[in-house]
Amino acid sequence: MVLENEKPSLMVLFLTFLASISGFMFGYDTGYISSALVSIGDSFGKTLSYGNEQFITAATSLGALITAIISGLIVDYFGRKPVLMVSNILFVIGSVIQCASHNVWTMIIGRLIMGFGVGTGSLIAPLYISELAPSTFRGRLVVLNVLGITGGQLIAYAIGAGLDSVHNGWRIVVGISIIPPVIQFASFLFLPDTPRFLVMKGKFDRAAKVINRIYNGATPELVEEKIRELQIANSEIPGRSVLQRYKYSLIKIHTVPSNFRALFLACALQAIQQFTGFNSLMYFSATIFKAIGFNNSTAVSIIVAGTNFVVTLLAFFVIDRVGRRRMLLLSLPLMMIFLILCAVAFHFIDIHFENHSAYVNGSVSKWGIVVVIAMILYTASYAIGIGNVPWQQSELFPQSVRGLGTSFSTATNWAGSLVISATFLTMLENITPTGTFALFAVLSALSFVLVYFCYPELSNLSLEEVEMVLTGGFNIKASEKLAKKRKRQRINNKMKDQDKPSTQINAA
Numbered sequence: 367m368v369l370e371n372e373k374p375s376l377m378v379l380f381l382t383f384l385a386s387i388s389g390f391m392f393g394y395d396t397g398y399i400s401s402a403l404v405s406i407g408d409s410f411g412k413t414l415s416y417g418n419e420q421f422i423t424a425a426t427s428l429g430a431l432i433t434a435i436i437s438g439l440i441v442d443y444f445g446r447k448p449v450l451m452v453s454n455i456l457f458v459i460g461s462v463i464q465c466a467s468h469n470v471w472t473m474i475i476g477r478l479i480m481g482f483g484v485g486t487g488s489l490i491a492p493l494y495i496s497e498l499a500p501s502t503f504r505g506r507l508v509v510l511n512v513l514g515i516t517g518g519q520l521i522a523y524a525i526g527a528g529l530d531s532v533h534n535g536w537r538i539v540v541g542i543s544i545i546p547p548v549i550q551f552a553s554f555l556f557l558p559d560t561p562r563f564l565v566m567k568g569k570f571d572r573a574a575k576v577i578n579r580i581y582n583g584a585t586p587e588l589v590e591e592k593i594r595e596l597q598i599a600n601s602e603i604p605g606r607s608v609l610q611r612y613k614y615s616l617i618k619i620h621t622v623p624s625n626f627r628a629l630f631l632a633c634a635l636q637a638i639q640q641f642t643g644f645n646s647l648m649y650f651s652a653t654i655f656k657a658i659g660f661n662n663s664t665a666v667s668i669i670v671a672g673t674n675f676v677v678t679l680l681a682f683f684v685i686d687r688v689g690r691r692r693m694l695l696l697s698l699p700l701m702m703i704f705l706i707l708c709a710v711a712f713h714f715i716d717i718h719f720e721n722h723s724a725y726v727n728g729s730v731s732k733w734g735i736v737v738v739i740a741m742i743l744y745t746a747s748y749a750i751g752i753g754n755v756p757w758q759q760s761e762l763f764p765q766s767v768r769g770l771g772t773s774f775s776t777a778t779n780w781a782g783s784l785v786i787s788a789t790f791l792t793m794l795e796n797i798t799p800t801g802t803f804a805l806f807a808v809l810s811a812l813s814f815v816l817v818y819f820c821y822p823e824l825s826n827l828s829l830e831e832v833e834m835v836l837t838g839g840f841n842i843k844a845s846e847k848l849a850k851k852r853k854r855q856r857i858n859n860k861m862k863d864q865d866k867p868s869t870q871i872n873a874a
């Protein structure tokens with residue numbers, strides 16, 4: 367008998383929630399920098415230059431880029447849980463160094479170490495969740511982690527705004543970031559690794575215990591069946607040592623055409639997410655709003671972070687129903703329109719650059735208001751699609767190359783974030799705000815073309831079907847038909863099963 371598990375168990379929800387603390391820390395630690403840059407003032411004995419600001423911001427992205435690559439290799443060796451716990455320790459060390467820092471370089475080192483934690487967490491949390499989640503709920507459960515990110519950013523902004531005028535308030539904002547990793551670390555002392563990892567390590571008894579705990583109604587036969595399923599998927603990766611397996615996956619991901627297409631799509635979406643400019647707002651919105659004349663610029667930035675969070679919540683409800691492709695095709699052109707509006711509005715604002723900082727004479731003009739509105743609408747358009755779909759990356763890959771593929775695409779995300787955080791303020795100064803936002807608009811338009819021609823619809827498809835869709839081309843039309851068919855089947859099954867709920871353990 368096959369078990370059909372429609373709903374994730376309480377245990378899965380609990381584990382997803384705890385893993386999403388990594389998303390929260392990702393968001394909080396990338397979020398507080400916007401307000402901290404404004405409120406650091408002359409805490410380091412001088413006013414921060416644009417160069418200092420860019421270094422402090424980019425250090426976290428650089429750290430995250432490095433560990434996103436390394437973690438892809440070590441998660442299969444040490445396991446998801448221990449590596450996640452190491453990321454907690456890195457978060458705490460990074461925060462303590464920043465809190466105690468009295469010069470720019472110590473601050474940069476603290477941000478870099480914190481970045482090591484962020485990169486590891488950003489790879490492992492969605493992987494951990496997708497390995498536990500029943501396949502029909504995977505999309506939504508992964509969005510929960512993105513909700514953790516955007517929620518973390520929002521809270522960081524709110525606390526930052528509250529402590530804006532408190533002397534050394536930014537140290538409190540950073541200090542608070544020590545709490546979530548301590549909670550996650552302490553909880554994971556008592557929580558399991560994923561069954562997939564335990565099977566990979568040959569720990570079948572422990573895997574059986576975990577499966578028993580995480581799936582509703584798992585009978586001994588079904589647990590055995592699930593373990594067999596995971597063993598078969600695992601045996602596709604030859605090689606005894608982790609290095610041999612890594613080498614094999616590396617070859618397979620580049621030489622099997624469907625794998626390579628998956629890699630291309632996963633990395634392209636992460637690159638698009640970053641190069642269409644959203645994080646320039648995330649990191650520097652307080653600086654931008656200050657430049658166009660807002661007094662409490664951090665408070666205005668909260669509106670941006672709030673919009674991102676609320677619309678991600680909306681995406682959580684619609685992602686499996688509307689479909690990833692359609693959400694992207696809506697998101698990108700809207701972003702382009704609002705970026706153009708931003709570029710036009712900036713044209714009419716007389717921004718001056720002096721000593722690497724920007725200001726306007728007088729207070730906020732009506733074009734300044736247009737910039738704020740355009741940025742809010744741009745954020746909403748981003749959050750409904752490209753802000754979260756790239757994190758569904760694991761569904762593109764078959765098990766044999768999933769760890770490696772998601773590690774590459776996560777690294778692409780951080781590389782993009784690094785480039786944007788390291789160049790945005792320089793771009794504002796050198797090609798003007800109008801030129802910068804126009805450039806992001808052009809990149810959004812090109813991204814739309816790429817998604818239109820290359821990104822198939824993958825909602826409701828099984829992993830085998832995804833592989834099939836990516837064989838021999840991107841097969842957009844066929845994928846849309848198949849996704850529609852599967853969606854109809856799911857609805858019919860649900861109606862049939864309403865009186866007789868049955869369960870199945872799906873392969874992660």
Ligand SMILES: O[C@H]1[C@H](O)[C@@H](O)[C@H](O)[C@@H](O)[C@H]1O
Pocket residue numbers: 396512515516519639645648674753754757779783
């Ligand atoms: O999905 C997240 C989210 O959209 C965040 O707001 C953004 O800062 C991250 O870079 C992105 O990966």
